[in-house]
Amino acid sequence: xxxxxxxxxxxxxxxxxxxxxxxxxxxxxxxxxxxxxxxxxxxxxxxxxxxxxxxxxxxxxxxxxxxxxxxxxxxxxxxxxxxxxxxxxxxxxxxxxxxxxxxxxxxxxxxxxxxxxxxxxxxxxxxxxxxxxxxxxxxxxxxxxxxxxxxxxxxxxxxxxxxxxxxxxxxxxxxxxx
Amino acid sequence: xxxxxxxxxxxxxxxxxxxxxxxxxxxxxxxxxxxxxxxxxxxxxxxxxxxxxxxxxxxxxxxxxxxxxxxxxxxxxxxxxxxxxxxxxxxxxxxxxxxxxxxxxxxxxxxxxxxxxxxxxxxxxxxxxxxxxxxxxxxxxxxxxxxxxxxxxxxxxxxxxxxxxxxxxxxxxxxxxxxxxxxx
Numbered sequence: 132x133x134x135x136x137x138x139x140x141x142x143x144x145x146x147x148x149x150x151x152x153x154x155x156x157x158x159x160x161x162x163x164x165x166x167x168x169x170x171x172x173x174x175x176x177x178x179x180x181x182x183x184x185x186x187x188x189x190x191x192x193x194x195x196x197x198x199x200x201x202x203x204x205x206x207x208x209x210x211x212x213x214x215x216x217x218x219x220x221x222x223x224x225x226x227x228x229x230x231x232x233x234x235x236x237x238x239x240x241x242x243x244x245x246x247x248x249x250x251x252x253x254x255x256x257x258x259x260x261x262x263x264x265x266x267x268x269x270x271x272x273x274x275x276x277x278x279x280x281x282x283x284x285x286x287x288x289x290x291x292x293x294x295x296x297x298x299x300x301x302x303x304x305x306x307x308x309x
Numbered sequence: 310x311x312x313x314x315x316x317x318x319x320x321x322x323x324x325x326x327x328x329x330x331x332x333x334x335x336x337x338x339x340x341x342x343x344x345x346x347x348x349x350x351x352x353x354x355x356x357x358x359x360x361x362x363x364x365x366x367x368x369x370x371x372x373x374x375x376x377x378x379x380x381x382x383x384x385x386x387x388x389x390x391x392x393x394x395x396x397x398x399x400x401x402x403x404x405x406x407x408x409x410x411x412x413x414x415x416x417x418x419x420x421x422x423x424x425x426x427x428x429x430x431x432x433x434x435x436x437x438x439x440x441x442x443x444x445x446x447x448x449x450x451x452x453x454x455x456x457x458x459x460x461x462x463x464x465x466x467x468x469x470x471x472x473x474x475x476x477x478x479x480x481x482x483x484x485x486x487x488x489x490x491x492x493x
Contacts, residue, residue, distance in 0.1 A: 145368045149470040155369075176414045181332075183426045184406060186399020188332040189369035194403040206404055214392055217368030221376040222385060224362060235488065236481060243454055243480025244361035244473075245445045249438060250458030251364060251469055255334055256434040263427045272425065276432035280439075287338045287436070288328045290429040298425025302418045 133201045138212040140166070141193050145213035148189065155189045159196065168200040189213065272297055313350060313382050315390045321348065322375050322394025329395070331430035333363070333370025337437040344378060351378055357444050360437075365473045371395060450487075454480050 144158040156178075163169055169177070174192070181191035190210055197209025231237045264270055276290055325339055337360050345353045356378070363373035372392055379391025406413065413419050445451060458476050461467040467475065 147367060149365070149367050149473065173410065176410050179414050179423060180406060180410060183330060183423050184399065184402045185327050185329050186396065186402065187329065187369040187371035190372065190396050190399050191403050194400050195407055198404055198407050203404060206400060210396060210400055214368065214372050214396070217366060217373050218376055218388060218392060220366045220368070221373055222380060222388060224366065225377060225380040239481045239484040240477060241358055241361065242450070242484065243477050244365055245357065245441065246451045246454035247458045247473055247476050248361040248364050249441050250455050250462060251472065252334060252434055252438045252441070253459065254462045256431055256438065259427070259431050259434070263431060269428055272428045273431060276429060277435060280432055280436050286342060287335070287433055290432055291328070291330050291426055294425035294429035295422045296425070298421040298423070299418060302421030306417065
């Protein structure tokens with residue numbers, strides 16, 4: 132029974148959350164209040180962990196909630212249920228794209244979505260700068276990363292490795308000084 | 310376009326899922342690197358279309374774009390293979406880490422690594438913006454739509470969904486009017 136409930140709640144989350152993992156927050160918050168599968172405090176910590184463990188944040192939180200509630204099977208149920216609405220949408224849209232690739236409206240929508248997507252990304256980036264870049268060392272690290280990305284074509288994983296290392300070095304230095 | 314086995318497809322997305330830190334917004338450079346530059350399976354322009362579409366469909370962006378790519382390469386089973394690939398490592402990670410959540414968020418070294426990765430995510434989003442910028446046809450229409458989107462998001466505090474819906478309608482209207490004007 133709990134599996135069906137998990138499947139139902141995360142199917143709903145997958146169906147109604149647009150714009151990536153952070154859009155699932157209000158749904159997850161709501162689920163926490165109704166069912167108490169996890170606390171709000173856990174949810175906050177979960178988002179911190181989700182942002183450093185591999186994978187989409189939306190998937191990570193679904194897995195976590197499912198696991199906490201009903202073990203490994205629960206984790207699978209919650210995660211897969213969250214993706215099924217998207218799978219259906221993607222298949223339908225892909226078929227339409229194939230069939231009507233020369234249709235005026237299909238082309239018009241894709242042409243419009245690109246600048247919107249750019250706008251959303253700018254919005255997300257600025258939203259992230261405020262809470263993350265709070266001091267001089269964050270500013271320096273960001274500048275270094277941006278310069279590296281402009282000067283050369285590096286494998287994206289390099290940026291993660293480099294910044295994680297930078298974080299670790301700073302933490303070590305701090306603990307040595309204190 | 311060369312045919313790719315479902316297993317290979319699964320493994321490529323397994324790798325993408327494993328190195329994807331910080332959520333769907335940073336997947337474009339990673340997926341371009343794996344699918345266009347290394348494997349030459351899907352042209353970069355198509356990936357940008359998929360990314361824009363993935364943002365406007367319900368659900369998780371990273372899963373959406375993976376399924377678009379999978380579908381393009383191997384149809385429905387391809388979409389499922391890519392989706393399973395991209396979520397495999399994340400699911401395992403969370404199951405292993407779930408019980409150590411408080412330890413993870415309180416340890417200063419791990420906190421500091423979180424901090425670094427958080428900054429890298431911003432850098433990668435700027436990289437994504439640059440990729441979209443360079444690979445899109447930037448005519449007057451592009452700038453008009455971008456400006457409207459930014460104004461709605463920042464000034465009128467629209468949510469992403471509201472912005473996508475409103476601006477899509479405006480964009481299609483502008484293009485239909487433009488088309489009629491040209492025909493006359």
